[in-house]
Amino acid sequence: MxxxxxxxxxxxxxxxxxxxxxxxxxxxxxxxxxxxxxxxxxxxxxxxxxxxxxxxxxxxxxxxxxxxxxxxxxxxxxxxxxxxxxxxxxxxxxxxxxxxxxxxxxxxxxxxxxxxxxxxxxxxxxxxxxxxxxDLAETYGAEQVRQMAKRLPKGGNILYIRGVAGTSIDDEITKGVLREIEKFPNMKIVSTVHGDWDQTTAQKAVTGVLPSLPQIDGIIDQGGDGYGTAEAFRSAGRPLPVIMLGNRKDELVWWKQQIKEKGDYDTWSASExxxxxxxxxxxxxxxxxxxxxxxxxxxxxxYVDKETLDAQIAATPDGxxxxxxxxxxxxxxxxxxxxx
Amino acid sequence: MTALRREFFAKPWIWSFMGAVLVFMVSLAFTGGAGAGGMAVAALSLAAFAVVVGLGQMFVISLGPGNVDLSLPANIGLASAVAMKIMGGSDAWILAGILAACAGGLAIGLANYWLIRALRIPPIIATLSMSFIVQSIDIAYGRGLQVKPPPAFADFTDWRLLGIPVFVLLVIAITVVAAIALDRTLYGRSVLAIGQNMRAAWLAGVKVERIRCFTYGLCGLLGGLNGALLAAYFRGSSVDIGNEYLLASIAVVVIGGTSVAGGRANVPGLWGAALFLVLLQIMLNTFGADASVRLVTTGLVIIAVITAAGGRRQLR
CATH class of the missing domain: 3.40.50.2300 (Response regulator)
Structure with missing residues (x-):
């Protein structure tokens, strides 16, 4: 029943x-x-x-x-x-x-x-x-170097933009970057500045140091500073290197714009x-x-790559x-x- | 000839310029002369922002001991957000955005004065409290977002005349006006008189409170203008965009030869000091110096320049 x-x-x-x-x-x-x-x-x-x-x-x-x-x-x-x-x-x-x-x-x-x-x-x-x-050293620092090596098979000059000095995050990522880049002798870090994960600070630092630098082929950074770095290169009239990005909306939109203007712009973006x-x-x-x-x-x-770029731009609020x-x-x- | 030389070195602003030139030469020696032009333009551009807020801070500090505006960083952050939001990416709204940023800055300056005058709070505490209030407003209003400037306003920061960015020339023009105002107008003389002795100035018929009110308002307004300019140059507003200018605005005033005790101000020194500080950072970045070395060197060099300038002044 x-x-x-x-x-x-x-x-x-x-x-x-x-x-x-x-x-x-x-x-x-x-x-x-x-x-x-x-x-x-x-x-x-x-x-x-x-x-x-x-x-x-x-x-x-x-x-x-x-x-x-x-x-x-x-x-x-x-x-x-x-x-x-x-x-x-x-x-x-x-x-x-x-x-x-x-x-x-x-x-x-x-x-x-x-x-x-x-x-x-x-x-x-x-x-x-x-x-x-x-594990920032491995998943972010070292991974950026490997991603850069893929895009610069012939190697080149690298500008490394660090975060806030004295923080464990900056130390960790840097450890990974320096450890991994030794495996690619054709890539050379020619200058290091602190961008403090902030596009304003990064733009200031890069603007100041750029006139004294040779041709830069790639930028390894810690995220949040990619757009400011791109602006510094643009206002100095220098050719645009491969800039690693940090998932900020302005960085992703900028990436999309580069693809549209240049036909292609191959880079890689990641962040916590x-x-x-x-x-x-x-x-x-x-x-x-x-x-x-x-x-x-x-x-x-x-991680954001070219396949997920559009979806991420749509889902991320301005700024x-x-x-x-x-x-x-x-x-x-x-x-x-x-x-x- | 010796008299001339003595007068030359007696100018309190000469030391900051000499420091700037020295640091520039050292950087160039390091790079083998490469990138001199680019470095100079970069230094001028970045120094201009410190000069704009330094001007406001200089007038405030000249009002006498204890007078200082610590709300500038928050003011700049809010102004950058106000300017970008009002412009909303549209070229037609540029002027409105700049005016709104200036008006917001002015309001903050006047509110500072109101706290100091009506509630009798010391300026350091009043402006610091104000900075917390303003920053909270900014976080609520801007929600930490970076809003982009309209294309024409962004391009404006790239315009060059004879190789020098146009906005730098504009800031130079503003400093010239300020220098004349300081030396030749009733307002400027009143500020210095108040700074030397407030009571004596009052007895001599200076409208003390009106001048102080105007000065805090002016400082706030310049902070607002700086916020709008920074957002254009750095292609976006942010809450933290003005952080650097808490120390920088005071440092350029002091290194530039203005007396911290008030009553003696120096406009050309602002440029010398701002260029010096920016070039110092460029030099250390060029050397690729470690972060700790960088901070120690910055501190030591600032002490050296202030000692050199201060020592001379006492001889007079």
Missing amino acids: KSPLTLMAATLLAATLAVPAMADTSGKKIALSNGYAGNSWRQSMLQSWARIGNQAIADKVVAAADAFTTAAREAPQQAAQIQNLILQGYDAIVVNALSPDALNGAVKQACDAGIVVVAFDGLVTEPCAYKVTV APGMGTFAFWVAQQILDGKDVPKEVPMGIL GVANVEYSQDDVVKAIAAVKK
């Missing part, structure tokens, strides 16, 4: 069984601790967080996914912010840290209070925190996607769910950076890959 009621109950039961992960964290609250919102990357990061977070709340995966940004770009403020989040009773805090060690005290307090801490982008050195790591905050979100959710998560979860970076939002499934796979 199958009444409609039992059928309904059975369906309901089946539906609940199909998504067992969701029931366990539906009462959990996750907070994002952020120290800066003044550039397009951070704006995209916050928007992605809000989109994925709100969806997760609607799906009853978590109870809250609130984002907090400090008023000033100062580590002590962020430390105080984390202490507030502890008092507010969040179950997990996802941190994009302004300083690798200035937040360690607050992070330790959170861990001691039984709160899960996951750091991404700006990492913390406190060992109790989980980290979303990106601002959506990596959503990756960290799912890592936190998995930990809260009781899953066995390693302390470091590696994440890939987002923004190409983005991808990660799903729970992506993170589950990434965690499984580490365990192998």
